Amino acid sequence: MATAQRLIGSTFQRLRGLAARLGSDRRGNVVMMFAFAMPLLLMLTFGGIDINRITTVKARMQDALDAAALAAARSTYTEPADLKRVALVALNANLRNSDVEPLQDSDFTIALTNDQIVVADLRVRVKTLVANIVLPPYGKLLDDTVPLSAHSEVNRSSKDIEVALVLDITGSMTTAKLKSLKDAAKELVDIVVQDQQSPYYSKMSIVPYSMGVNLGSAYATTARGTPTAATSITNITWYTGSVQTVTAATKATPTAITTSANHGFAVGDKVAFWNVSGMTGLNGVVYTVGSVPSSKTFTLKNAANNTNIDSRNWSSLNTSSSTPYVAKCARTDCKPTVTSANHGLLAAGGTVYLSGIGGMTNLNSKGFQTTNLTSNTFLLETVGSQTYTGGGSAYCGHYGCQWRVFVSAAGSLQWLANSTCVSERTGAEAYSDASPTVAKVSFSYPASNNGCPASTILPLSSSKTDLKSLISSLSAGGSTAGQIGAAWGWYSVSPNFAAMWGSSAPAAYNTRKTLKAVILMTDGEFNTPYSSGVIAKDAGIGSGNDSDHINQNATNGDSFTQSERLCAAMKAQGVIVYTVGFQVASEGNAADLMKTCATSPAYAYLPTSTSDLSEAFQAIGRDITRLRISR
Incomplete structure (x- = not known):
């Protein structure tokens, strides 16, 4: 034991001496100082590598969070759980293969504020590569993982939104096509119209059109005026003397007529018959009394009194089915x-x-x-x-009355009743959105086989229920007055029509505060221009019969030209125009119009199938509600 203690003491003394000698020796000091400093230098170098990695991960993490917040904001969801589900898809996709540790549920939060701002926060930990290495005697610079956080906010909408959805419901919209349109339109409503209407609102109008746009009675009166009312008839006269009953008529030249009583006619008198069966050629014609063989008989000449009436080839008078009458005319023309x-x-x-x-x-x-x-x-x-x-x-x-009586393109006299539909505005304000107090739009007198659509316009509304209900009620029929649909799409978002729309009044034109858009949809050629409230003689094929067209060319020209001018005018006011040509030929007037009317070629869609139509409407909806990252 004593020997061991002496050995330890001897060894300790030798080490103390060595240390003293080394302390007094100044040779090799640089090497020694470097040896002591080297661990610290290594830690700083290794730490710099990790710090650079962490900075890169931080930037990627912020980008991923921004994308996730944007995805959630573009959805229609409002509840945190729904927003989170949508956002996580984008977040995980953008963080794939990064150095971020697996996320826990509490690491990511997202919510929608009352100001319609999607707020997202992310907290993650990033594993270090080298900075956690233990270097005696200094230890390590960083922990095994480093916490990072990111914050993102996205405005769901930074403007009020007013969108007019102009829908073609003409006869060419078959049952299948109309169903596809209804489904796609309802999807668009869900995208554009938000549940939360404060501080920014999002509203939509629905403008169904075929041969015109049905405004309903109240709006129609404001837009085109009140039709002239009827006046009461107090008397109608056309004959003199007494009405005579006809008992017989000869099939001869001249034709002889027999009455049941003394007729009192004289040679040269003008007479007219009615209610005649069999010998129907007597009805509705002016005849001259040629001779008077007796008080109960007389013969017939033509109205000019120069030719006897030859009835030998006529049918025989039939008094058993009806009683024929004759009377002397008060005027020579019997009017x-x-x-x-x-x-x-x-x-x-x-x-x-x-x-x-x-x-x-x-x-x-x-x-x-x-x-x-x-x-x-x-x-x-x-x-x-x-x-x-x-x-x-x-x-x-005449035009502006309850009934329109006119000479048709077929040359016949036609009469059509006024409706709650309207036709184009004419005159100096034909292609403006001037208030109807400045310039009225035109009356519309539709034929029974090309009638005013039953579905009326729905002005700007934030009620998804009302919007979808109208869409569901749409039925197809009639020709295609696309220019009238385009006009009323514009008018429904025009502040100049605010007084007419009442509580659905659009906001003033101000592109910084309000986004106004018109979506013009059709499935074919525009073919229905008007003249004086009636479809014009030069209307296109598919616009009805000549007997229902007025014998005048269109006042404003063809429907395509009118639509182009209307689109140009509304675009000049800052209104964004989207067009959807459903199953229209890729080359032709309809396709050309869709491209011309749209704000730019990117705003024109030509879907060919049901899925294409749905995708087109969804793309338009996303574009209208496109969002920007605010912070």
Whole structure:
């Protein structure tokens, strides 16, 4: 034991001596100092490598969080769980193969504020590569992992949004095509119209169109005015003396007529027949009394009194199915004189529509040309018949009246009723969005086989229920007046129509505060221009029959040219125009119009299938609600 202690003590003394000698020896000091400093230098070098890695990961992490927040903001979700589910897809995709430790549920939070800002926070840990190496006597510079955090905010919308969805519901929209349109339109509603309407609102109008746009009675009156009302008829006269019952008529030259009583006619008198069966050639024609063989018989000549009437090839008079009548005309032309105070018909070439007349029922529900007007009377361009017993209404037949009576492109006289649809505006404001108090839009008189669509326009609304309900109710029919649809898409977002729309009034034009967009959709050629409220003679194929077209060319020209000018005008006001040509030929007028009308070629879509249509509407919706990262 004592020997061991002596050995230890001897060894300790020798080491103390060695240390003393080394301390007093100045040779090799640099090497020794470097040896002591080298661990610290290694730690700084290794730490720099990790710090550079951490900085790179931090930047990638921020980019990934921004992308995740943007993805969540573009969705329609509002609840944190839903937003998080959407955001994690983008976040994990962008953090793949990074040096970030696996995320825990608490590492990532995301929420939507009342100001419609998506706020996202991310906390991760990054494993160090070399800076955690232990270097005695200094230890290590960093921990095994380093915590990092990132924050991102995205404005779901930084502007108010007003979107007009203009939908083609014409006859070419088959059941399948219309269903595809309805589905795609409803998807668009969900994308554009947000549940939260404060501090920024998002509204949409629906403008269904075919041969026109149905405004409904209240809006139609404001937009195109009140149609001229009917005036009351107080008398209609056309014959003198008494009405005679016809009992026989010869098939001979000249034709001889027998009456049941003394007729009292004289040679040269003008007479007219009605209610004749069999020998129907007698009805509605002016005849001259040629001779009077007896008090109950007379023969017939033509109205000019120069030719006997030859009825040998006519059918025989049939008195068993109806009672025929004849009377002497008060005028040589046998025209009825109608008394209706302040009727307001045009002084020359006026037209009228009659209804509700007692006795002279053959005049009811018909249009007539008129002549020889005074302020209280007018002549009907027809041969008189029957006996007036009272009542009746006279509707003026020119533009702006309840009924439109006109010469058709087929050359016949036609009469059509006013509707709650409207046609193009004409004149100096044809291609502006001037208020209807400045310039009215035009009346529309549709034919029964090309009627005003049942679905009415829905002005700007934030109610998804109302918007989708209207879309669901759409039915197809009629021709394609796309220019009228385009106009009302614009008018529905125009501040100049604010007074008309009331609580659905659009905001003022201000592109910094409000995004206004019109989406014009069609499945074919625009073919329905107008003249004086009636489809024009030069309308395109598929716009109805010539008998329902007015014998005048379109006031504003063809529908394509009108649409192009309207699109140009609304774009000049800062309105963004998207176009969707569903299954239209890639080359042709419709496709060209879609490209011309759109704000740019990127805003024009030509989907060919149901899925393409859905994708087009979704792309438009995303573009309208495109978002920007605020911080």
